[in-house]
Amino acid sequence: MANSIKNDLIASGFVPNVEKSQWEPVQKIEFLGACLDSKDFTISIPKKRIDKAVNTMLEIENSIRQHRRVHVKKVASFVGQVISMSIVVGNLCQFMTRYLSIDISLAPNWSYFIKLSTQSLEQLSFWKKNLTEINCRHLNHNPSYTKIIYTDASTIGYSGYEVNTPNGMVHGAWGIEEAVKSSTWRELMAVFKVLKALSIVLASNRVKWFTDNQGVCSIIEKGSMKTELQDLAFKIHSFCVKYSIIVDIQWIPREKNQIADYLSKIIERDDWGLSPFIINLIIDKWGTIDIDWFASPHNAKLPVFYSRFWNEFCAGVDAFSANWNEKFGLFVPPVTLLTRVLSKMLKENARGIIVIPCFSDDIEELPEVLAEKVPLIPELLVSARADSTTKSYMNAFQRWRFWASSNSVGEEDILPAKPFIFALYLCSLVQSASGATSAANNGIKDRLFKRHGRWKSDKAKDGYIKDSLKERLLVSQTLGI
Template sequence: MYLDDGLGTHTDEETCKTMSNQVRQDLIQSGFVPKNEKSKWSPMKLLVFLGFSIDTNRGTITIPNERVQKVLKTIADVEYYVSKHGKVHARLVDSLVGQIVSMSYVIGNVAYIMSKHLSIDILIYSDASNTGYGGYVVETPFNIAHGMWSECEASKSSTWKELNAVRNILLSMINVLKDKRIKWFSDNQNVVTIVEKGSMKPELQDIAMCIFENCLIHNISIDVVWVPRTLNEKADFISRIIDYDDWGIDEQLFMYVDSLWGPS
């Protein structure tokens, strides 16, 4: 068993020494062996603790230069692979994000804000037209989803179609998207709000809940953002493809046939 990362402070040096001695004795009497080469038992005003430089004289906490240099080196590595190969290994990007976020205690929430996009695993664009819907994964352009609206669905509102497009594409690619962080682009601003906050309209709320539940079940983090139609042309093109082999029989006829012979 190992115990570390402990820190005690006091404004009085003698009291600080007493506290330090008491902690060391308590550890020894409890059967633990303090590792003296990693322990600082004497009071000090300058120390490095958990990767941060603490200066009690000035009342500051800073990031040691070696950590800063490590981040700069990782950034340089990312830039090198992107410029030379046009891509970079996900582990290297994760390492960069981890290093930046670990500095948040000093630099604040900007560490999260400025590295947020680097945490995205997959980018998806989707769109819906009067005839159908379409979407694709940016990282793997051959991962395309497409479907046609039924006559009833084609009469629905544009928001219903766009929101249903997100659900259908999500479900069709669920194995690819499982355990991923997704940035999802839609040119319908209502979709962004409904996926995030839901809707007072029952049929739209049902779709939003389906999206939420599947993301929860499959550990998918989805961030839907609005994009201008001019930047969503590929998904728009896919949504307008007409599959002439996508046909079916009328529901009433199906029910009649089903009543005669039942399930096969």
């Protein structure tokens, strides 16, 4: 058949190149700069191309050793040779030559001698050690993923979660400097922080990673010409190598990443912590503390702590799922969890120190000059509303003001009102309502308990009175229903 094809080509006017033609069937052939092996089903770079790249590296090293600089064309030649091997090595060719490309871009012209950065020298060393070992790609490779991650970042913080891991959510807040970084930097940092937080879960796994930032996908696969982003991408790559994590990152539209998007915008408003001074006082009085059960990366004062979400430093998440009586712990919980914390401590006979905040009066802490201006707040709040809105709520507010004044509450605590005092007021309303109902059902004249409740109209008075079941049934009996 080979001879038949050869004769047909010649008869058609074509002149086959004898040196480049292979007329006998073979299982291994060099084609378009690559070696195809149908027996092992692999593809590799020919030895002569590998040797050429190695020789170029040696020339670069020799030039640096003698002159501390190297011709920019020599470096560009090496980068081009490596990138041409991407059919076998993949995106690693571009990723592990980015620092070299950055150094090349800094040269003012092509006749310039450049000084290579430390990162570029490290990349040269990488190719010198690994070029031969990674020169093989299996064509029948069909990867399957054992972990699935979604990540996102906002101006508030970052988040991520592993689909099949219980409590596998990661969350953190940005610092002041981090919050003003570019969206690509924040999304890339989110990937790095989630990697570190879930390192135990992801180690030795092939991970499918989803993000709604296309730039992040490109940077993780190929690197970036921006040094700041390339540094971060290199940290991600090095971390994956250290923990044998293979990441296949893919872009998805924002509407398919809503959970991670929601988590990245969480603000822990009831988060608070202790100063190092207070921690030292506690340790001096009660001794060494083994663990902080309620902390976050930015307020943790002990090396071992539990957090609400996974992060790179915490020992675990969800303190309520742990056994508290095994370690002497520090309990600094959010105020909203105090009841639940005390209940679990009693149930498990926990040992440790619990710290509860005592919030002082804000007005008492004000300087005298500012304290005199507190009465201006009610006027400002009233003027900020439309007249119709103010009139609608004025009667209810006047009732609150009258009650507060009658109970010696200062004008500065009437508006804005203190939560605890207003809670007492609501309790008094409940008592007034139940008292009015009781009076009405026992035959007390409306005029008397109307004055007692300080209601100005019958409509206001009737809103607090509930008719007894007997009186309601009497209406049905009278109507013959």
